[in-house]
Amino acid sequence: MKLFLSVILAICTSLAVYAQQVDVTIVNNSADPELRLVDVHITQAGEVYKIEDLTYQTGRNASDVAFLFAGFEVDIRITTAKSVDPANIRTLGSTKFTGEEGDAYVLVLNGVLGTGFVANPDERPITSTLSLVKVPLEPGDPVQNTGLFFVHGSTDMNKFDLRISNRAGIAVRNFTYGDQTSSMVEVKREIVGMQMFEPGTQKLLGGFVVDLSGVTPITVFVLSGFQTPGDNKSSTDSLSLIGILESGAVVRYPLTSGSQSARVQYIHNMAEPTYGVANIWLNKELNVRNLQYRRGTAYTDFPAGVPLQFGVSANSVQAFTQVRDTFDLPTLRPGKRYQVLFTGIRDSARYVRNPDSVNVKIDVLILEDALERSPGTDSAAIRVVHGVQDAPSLSFETRRRGVLANRLTYKQGSAVYNVARAGVDTVMVRNLATGTIIASFQMDLRGNNRAATLLATGFLDPARNNNANPTNYGLRLVLIDANGTATVLTTAVDTLARDTTTVPPDTNDTTSVYWERLVDHNAWTVAPVPASNNVVVTVKAPTFALARFDVIDATGIRRASYTATGSNELTATIDGSSLPSGTYHIVATLPDGRLLGTTAVVIAR
DSSP: OHHHHHHHHHHHHHHTOGGGBOEEEEEEOOOOGGGSEEEEEEEETTEEEEEEEEETTEEEEGGGTOOOBTTSEEEEEEEEOTTTOTTSOOEEEEEEEEOOTTOEEEEEEESBSSSSOOOOTTOOOOBOEEEEEEEOSOOSSTTTEEEEEEEEOOTTOOOEEEEETTSSSOSEEEEOTTOBOSSOEEEESSEEEEEEEOTTSOOEEEEEEEEOTTSOSEEEEEEESBSSGGGTTTOOOBOEEEEEOTTSOEEEEEOOEEOOEEEEEEEEEOOOGGGSEEEEEETTEEEEEEEETTEEOOOEEEEOSSOEEEEEEETTOOSGGGOOEEEEEOOOOTTOEEEEEEEOBSOGGGSOOOTTOOOOBSEEEEEOSOOSSOSSTTEEEEEEEEEETTOOOEEEEESSSOEEEEEEOTTEEOSSOEEEEOOEEEEEEEETTTTEEEEEEEEEOOSTTEEEEEEEEEBSOGGGTTTOOHHHHBOEEEEEETTSOEEEOEEOOOOSOOOTTOOOOOTTOTTOOOSSOSSOGGGEEEESSSBSSEEEEEEEOTTOSEEEEEEEOTTSOEEEEEEEEOSSEEEEEEEGGGSOSEEEEEEEEOTTSOEEEEEEEEEOO
C-alpha cells in the first residue's frame, strides 16, 4: 500500500495534477481549558498521519503532514493531546468521508469535555463534537463576491438570526449551537457588519466587523468562545468570530457591538411600614417610583459592567440626599437577567429573630439566571423565593409538579426554575422545623411561555412582629410575572389525605423530597448504579398498581415520563442511552396527583 501511494504521489507531482487531492483544514474551536491542545489523527489507505498540539482557535491544513487523494476514504479522529496527558488520551470526535477530485473541507472541533460549563440555553448537548463543512471551489461571481459558510460553535450562546450589512434580509435564521449552514451565503467583497439578533425581533445580541475584501473566495466563519465566559470555569474566552482561510490560517474578529446591558426586575418584600410604598434609586437617581409592598416591576434594561448602587426610600422622598438605605453591589454581566429583591425591616428590636439566625434588617437579594419566559410554549417556569422573615426553613410542594423548592431559608431563592406543563395547582408550604404543612394556596400558572416568581411573604405571627396587621402582613404567597403583574394567591382547602406520621428526612440526604411520605426512601431500588444505558427503577408500593415516573434533570426540566406498573412493586425501565451523563431525579406521581416519592439515577459513560 505504501508503494501504491508513493507511485500515485510521484505521478501527481510530475504532472502537477494537484486537483486529484482533497483539501482538509482542521480547526480547534473548543474553549474547554482541558482542550487548549488537541491531537489530530488522519488515516487514509492504512496510513496514519498526525498533527500534534493543535491549539485553541487555530487551524492546520492536512497537507502539512499528508496528501489526501480523491476516491479514498479519509478517517479523521481528534483526541486529547498526548503532550498534556500521555497516559489518558480520550477521543473527542471522529468522522469518515470520501472526497471527490478537487473537494475542500473544513473540520471544526466544538464543545467541551468536562463539567462546570453553562448548559446550552436551547438544550443542545455541549459535549465535544465535530462539524464537517464541504466547501465549493468558488462563488458564482468570484471577482466581485465571496462565499460564506457559518458554524455555530459557542456552547452557551442562544440561537439567533444573522444579518450581514451589505445583504438584504436575514442571512441565517434561528442559528442554534451545533448548526452549520448547508448552502453558501454570497456577499460582495467589502467591509461588512455581521450582527446577531434575537430570532424574530430587533434585539441586538452582538456583532462583528469583518473585512471581506481580502479573504479567499470561500470562507468558513465559526462563532467561538463563550457568551458569559465568567460562568464557564471563570474562562476569559469571550465571544468572537473566527474565519478559516484556504491556507488553514485563522483570523479572529472580536465582539464589537451588542448588549452592554442586563435585564432586571425589582421585587418589593420589605415589611417595613415606612416603605409600604417605596421609591427605588439607582446610582443616586430616582429609578422607580411608588413600588408597593408585595409587588414587582417588569424587566427593564440596566447598565452592565459598571458599579451599581441601589437605594430605597419612602415614596415621599424626592432627593437622594434623604435616602437612608443604600447598597453597593457587584457589576451585572451583559446579556444576563437578574431579579433584585428588597427585603427586611429597619428596626429589628420590634421584630422576632429569624429562627435560622438570618439577618432581618433591610437587605438586597440578587437572583441570577432569571427567566422572562418559559422555554416551552405549553409550559410554565416558576422560581420560589423565601421572604418570610420570622419563618424557619420551608419547603414548597405541589400536587402536579412535585416539590418546587426544598429547604429554603429566609432570603433564599431556588437556584433553578421548575418547568412543567402550564395549569392550575395547589401549593403547600411546609415548616421543616415541625414537619407540618402550615398553609395551602391555589396557584394558576396557565399561559403560554409563562415565567413567574412565587414569593413567600409576610409573617408567620404578625402580632409578635411590631403588632403588624394580619391582613396586610400575614403569610401570603404572591405570584409575580415577568411583566410585573402580582397576584396574591387564595387559600386552598386540600381534600387529599396526607400521611400524618411523617418525620423530617435525613438532613444529609440533599436529594430527598420531603412530602406526605407514601413510601419511604428504603422502598426504592435502582440498578445498575451508575448506568450507561437502561436503568430499572422499582418502588415497593403494595397498595398501588399504577404510577407515573418523571425523569427530571439538574435544571428542573422534565426529560421523559414512564408508566410504572406492578402488583406489589411498581417498575419502569428508563432509557438512559438518550440522556447525557449526570444525576436525574425520578419523581413518582399517582393518578390522583399525589406524590408517591422520589429517588435518583446516575448516568455515566
